[in-house]
Amino acid sequence: MAAIYTSSQPKASAVGEAARTTHAVPWYAHPALGEARRDTWLDGAAFQAAQRAFFAQAEIPPAPGWESARQAGERFARAMDSLLSAHPAETIAVAAHATVLTLYTACLRGRPPTYEDWRAIDFAAIMVIDRATMRPLTPFVTAPYDGLPPPTA
Numbered sequence: 001m002a003a004i005y006t007s008s009q010p011k012a013s014a015v016g017e018a019a020r021t022t023h024a025v026p027w028y029a030h031p032a033l034g035e036a037r038r039d040t041w042l043d044g045a046a047f048q049a050a051q052r053a054f055f056a057q058a059e060i061p062p063a064p065g066w067e068s069a070r071q072a073g074e075r076f077a078r079a080m081d082s083l084l085s086a087h088p089a090e091t092i093a094v095a096a097h098a099t100v101l102t103l104y105t106a107c108l109r110g111r112p113p114t115y116e117d118w119r120a121i122d123f124a125a126i127m128v129i130d131r132a133t134m135r136p137l138t139p140f141v142t143a144p145y146d147g148l149p150p151p152t153a
Contacts, residue, residue, distance in 0.1 A: 002090035032079035039065030
């Protein structure tokens with residue numbers, strides 16, 4: 001693996017630091033890989049309702065201070081395009097967050113993102129994407145990650 005890229009948020013950057021320390025994989029934090037911006041705190045049911053609205057109405061931020069799904073998806077996709085262009089023949093890993101990963105993988109699949117897609121991504125779940133077709137080879141899976149296809153550039 002050529003490198004691991006993460007957001008600068010602690011949940012993701014801890015993965016990059018662990019990969020660097022344990023496997024000597026170069027790790028880089030990239031601010032555009034961050035979770036959808038949510039500057040307004042919502043609890044429980046209000047957060048779930050806002051997440052439903054986030055995916056249902058991509059152009060409209062579901063709460064004050066929130067990034068819209070379109071804005072978050074475009075930001076994340078631009079970052080991914082840049083990283084993939086920087087490593088055209090190498091395998092990389094990206095550790096990010098469920099909301100932006102839901103937006104990105106829905107785009108790769110050619111369909112709108114859904115609240116249900118977001119709910120289906122478990123903590124520490126991974127997905128393998130075919131670089132040639134830019135289509136997911138696997139759904140998001142959790143440890144022990146058995147049966148994944150080998151990395152290819």
